[in-house]
Amino acid sequence: MKGRLGRRGARAMVPAPLGPGDPVPELTLTDTRGTQVQLAALGGVETLLIFLRHLA
Amino acid sequence: MLNERPALDVRVVVVGFAAAGALGEYQHRLGLDDVPVLSDAERRSYAAFGLGRGSTARVWLHPRVWRRYWQLLRAGHRLQAAHEDTRQLGGDALLGPDGRVQWIHRSRGPEDRPSLETVRREIERGRAHRRPPAAPGP
Numbered sequence: 001m002k003g004r005l006g007r008r009g010a011r012a013m014v015p016a017p018l019g020p021g022d023p024v025p026e027l028t029l030t031d032t033r034g035t036q037v038q039l040a041a042l043g044g045v046e047t048l049l050i051f052l053r054h055l056a
Numbered sequence: 057m058l059n060e061r062p063a064l065d066v067r068v069v070v071v072g073f074a075a076a077g078a079l080g081e082y083q084h085r086l087g088l089d090d091v092p093v094l095s096d097a098e099r100r101s102y103a104a105f106g107l108g109r110g111s112t113a114r115v116w117l118h119p120r121v122w123r124r125y126w127q128l129l130r131a132g133h134r135l136q137a138a139h140e141d142t143r144q145l146g147g148d149a150l151l152g153p154d155g156r157v158q159w160i161h162r163s164r165g166p167e168d169r170p171s172l173e174t175v176r177r178e179i180e181r182g183r184a185h186r187r188p189p190a191a192p193g194p
Contacts, residue, residue, distance in 0.1 A: 015104075016106075017103075017104065017105060017106025017160075017162075018104055018105050018106065018149075018157050018160065019157065019160070020156075020157055020158055020159060020160070021156055021157065022156060022157045023155055023156050023157075024151055024155055024156065024157060025101070025104045027096070027100050027101050027104065029071065029094035029095060029096045029101065030076045030094065030095045030096075031076065031092060031093065031094055031095070032076050032077075032079050032080035032083055032093050032095070033076075033080075034076055037092070037094055039094075039101060040155065042067075042069060042151055043151060043152075043153070043154065043155025043156075044153055044155065045066075045067050045153055046066040046067065046150070046151070046152060046153055046179065046182070046183075047066060047067045047068070047069055047150070047151040048057075048061075048064060048066050048067070048068045048069070048148065048149070048150055048151075048175065048179075049069050049070075049071055049105075049148065049149040049150075049151060050057060050058065050068065050069070050070045050071070050146070050148055051071050051072075051101070051102060051105065051107055051146040051147045051148065051149070052070060052071065052072040052073070052074075052146050053142070053144060053145065053146045053163075053166060054074070054138040054139070054140035054141060054142050054144065055072065055074050055078060055079070055082050055138070055139075055140060
């Protein structure tokens with residue numbers, strides 16, 4: 001994210017979503033063993049991120 | 057897509073918004089022990105990648121959704137009650153080795169996922185973009 005605003009502009013102050021060329025965001029997630037994983041640390045290898053919906 | 061991951065020749069990482077324990081059961085049930093499965097209960101990564109929530113009509117009533125559920129039932133899948141937000145949509149993103157986002161597919165509905173061929177094409181497109189130009193011949 002580059003601090004851009006979404007289409008609703010300054011009124012809503014919604015950050016624009018990532019797009020191609022943007023750096024992977026600095027976010028911390030948790031793996032299934034409870035270990036914290038930095039999303040940005042996934043860089044360095046071509047990676048396909050699959051975002052799930054609900055599990056059922 | 058998860059079943060077809062060996063054909064992609066990239067690392068596959070799964071992100072869900074269920075608790076880590078529930079995702080661990082999911083990982084085991086689907087035989088994904090070789091795939092990192094990450095929990096993002098606050099859905100900050102979903103927001104960052106622009107993965108929104110669908111309307112009730114789009115998520116539950118759209119003909120393409122019913123067609124997809126029908127295909128799953130015919131394939132022997134059993135539908136289970138959902139315990140999480142059913143309107144949260146998913147997506148797929150390719151991250152390049154340079155640590156930058158290469159491509160994003162944001163699902164418009166539950167059934168809207170990219171085909172294997174689409175993902176392969178985007179992987180190849182990224183590799184071609186990074187490949188240095190061939191040296192001129194003699």
